[in-house]
Amino acid sequence: TTPALPPKTSPVATLTVSGKQFEKDSYTNITPTIIKQMSRKLHQQKCHPIYLIKERIVSYFYKKYIGRTGNPVFSVYDNLDPIVTTHQNFDSLLVPHNHSSRLKSDSYYLNSNYMLRAHTTAHQSDLIASGLDNFLIVGDVYRRDTVDSTHYPVFHQCDAVRLQTQHELFPEEYGLNVFEKKPDRRTDDKQAEHTVDAVRILSYQLKTTLQDLAKALFGQDVEYRWVEAYFPFTHPSWELEIKHNGEWLELLGCGIMEHQIVAKAGAGDRIGWAFGLGLERVAMRVYDIPDIRLFWSTDPSFTKQFTVDDPHTPIKYQPVSVYPICVNDISFWIPPEGEFNSNDFFDIVRSVGGDMIEEVSLVDQFLHPKKMMKSHCYRITYRHMERTLTKNEVNKVHNEIGCKAVEALGVDLRV
Numbered sequence: 266t267t268p269a270l271p272p273k274t275s276p277v278a279t280l281t282v283s284g285k286q287f288e289k290d291s292y293t294n295i296t297p298t299i300i301k302q303m304s305r306k307l308h309q310q311k312c313h314p315i316y317l318i319k320e321r322i323v324s325y326f327y328k329k330y331i332g333r334t335g336n337p338v339f340s341v342y343d344n345l346d347p348i349v350t351t352h353q354n355f356d357s358l359l360v361p362h363n364h365s366s367r368l369k370s371d372s373y374y375l376n377s378n379y380m381l382r383a384h385t386t387a388h389q390s391d392l393i394a395s396g397l398d399n400f401l402i403v404g405d406v407y408r409r410d411t412v413d414s415t416h417y418p419v420f421h422q423c424d425a426v427r428l429q430t431q432h433e434l435f436p437e438e439y440g441l442n443v444f445e446k447k448p449d450r451r452t453d454d455k456q457a458e459h460t461v462d463a464v465r466i467l468s469y470q471l472k473t474t475l476q477d478l479a480k481a482l483f484g485q486d487v488e489y490r491w492v493e494a495y496f497p498f499t500h501p502s503w504e505l506e507i508k509h510n511g512e513w514l515e516l517l518g519c520g521i522m523e524h525q526i527v528a529k530a531g532a533g534d535r536i537g538w539a540f541g542l543g544l545e546r547v548a549m550r551v552y553d554i555p556d557i558r559l560f561w562s563t564d565p566s567f568t569k570q571f572t573v574d575d576p577h578t579p580i581k582y583q584p585v586s587v588y589p590i591c592v593n594d595i596s597f598w599i600p601p602e603g604e605f606n607s608n609d610f611f612d613i614v615r616s617v618g619g620d621m622i623e624e625v626s627l628v629d630q631f632l633h634p635k636k637m638m639k640s641h642c643y644r645i646t647y648r649h650m651e652r653t654l655t656k657n658e659v660n661k662v663h664n665e666i667g668c669k670a671v672e673a674l675g676v677d678l679r680v
């Protein structure tokens with residue numbers, strides 16, 4: 266008999282990100298452009314607007330909540346790894362298995378188990394389990410999204426959690442309880458475990474804390490309103506909106522933490538509130554920054570304007586100059602089999618064009634009645650924040666985007 270051959274080991278493709286190796290699988294969709302941006306850490310660069318807004322929020326919380334010995338009650342975590350498990354980002358927060366935010370088309374995955382956090386809330390449960398009651402999390406978050414002046418695939422969030430015990434919330438003489446003796450009915454206003462009294466006082470604390478934060482950031486006369494919202498990890502939930510250029514702009518989401526999450530993390534004797542806020546939204550309004558791509562600029566004419574010692578120094582961004590736009594359309598037939606998602610095309614545009622891309626939008630689509638084939642037309646607006654682009658330069662990138670789309674998405678370019 267012939268000796269058995271050693272088993273064939275099929276080489277697994279791997280990916281190295283932040284010095285760690287990940288096995289690629291059908292979920293892998295992280296791009297080299299995104300990997301490069303992970304090292305920028307804008308919220309840790311002194312004299313960057315995102316850093317300055319972080320400092321202002323932290324200083325507000327340090328002053329607002331002071332312990333018995335005069336020290337701040339909140340601690341700050343702004344250096345947690347943006348690579349998290351899908352368990353941290355979704356399961357630990359009770360995000361349902363069929364929730365659309367889990368789709369490959371919405372998040373950046375290293376593989377089916379690891380992803381770039383899509384919100385800083387991903388760390389909430391671990392920090393509670395480590396014994397913390399009051400904390401802020403600040404970090405870069407990643408979402409596959411549309412491309413325009415207020416959306417960028419990387420942005421920054423600040424989350425907060427404040428947990429309180431029966432004893433801390435209600436002094437004995439009040440005769441009030443945080444928890445129902447036996448879980449009650451869940452209603453629009455509260456969870457089954459919580460009493461009406463506890464939810465009333467906690468939502469008052471939460472809302473006044475956030476209204477006052479908005480006033481501290483935007484000025485005492487900022488117009489704001491509360492809107493009912495839904496998050497899988499809080500109930501009840503709200504969003505705070507502020508008036509910006511005559512329109513309501515969503516600033517943050519918040520609510521009373523789901524008791525199941527708090528209890529699972531080992532703090533079942535506490536009730537908590539939490540919120541998550543977008544730092545770019547705040548910085549754009551505080552400093553009059555017109556385009557979200559500017560945060561990624563390394564041009565000294567941008568960074569110089571934010572070089573201050575005191576984060577409370579009033580600053581209004583002075584645009585250096587505005588360079589002309591160059592608009593180019595691209596049309597293609599969608600491959601008949603398989604699912605095509607516009608976000609896949611947006612990623613290609615970003616990867617090839619980088620910060621030359623101001624906007625990409627789907628301007629036309631139609632179905633060929635005979636061939637039964639679908640066609641999409643995208644309009645790409647090219648503009649660099651720091652120089653005038655030449656026609657030649659734009660055409661080269663535009664053609665390359667076309668080639669990449671053919672290669673990676675199997676589309677058929679129309680000429």
Ligand code: FA5
Nearest residue numbers: 384386416420515516517518519539540541542543546
């Ligand atoms: C969340 O991410 C929740 N984790 C917030 C939360 C935390 C709720 C804790 C309750 C308790 P949402 O996807 O709405 O929610 O994002 C929160 C904030 O981030 C938004 O209000 C907005 O200010 C900012 N944000 C969201 N998407 C973008 C984007 N594409 N560009 C810039 N800012 C964004």
Ligand code: MG
Nearest residue numbers: 504515517518
């Ligand atoms: Mg929202």
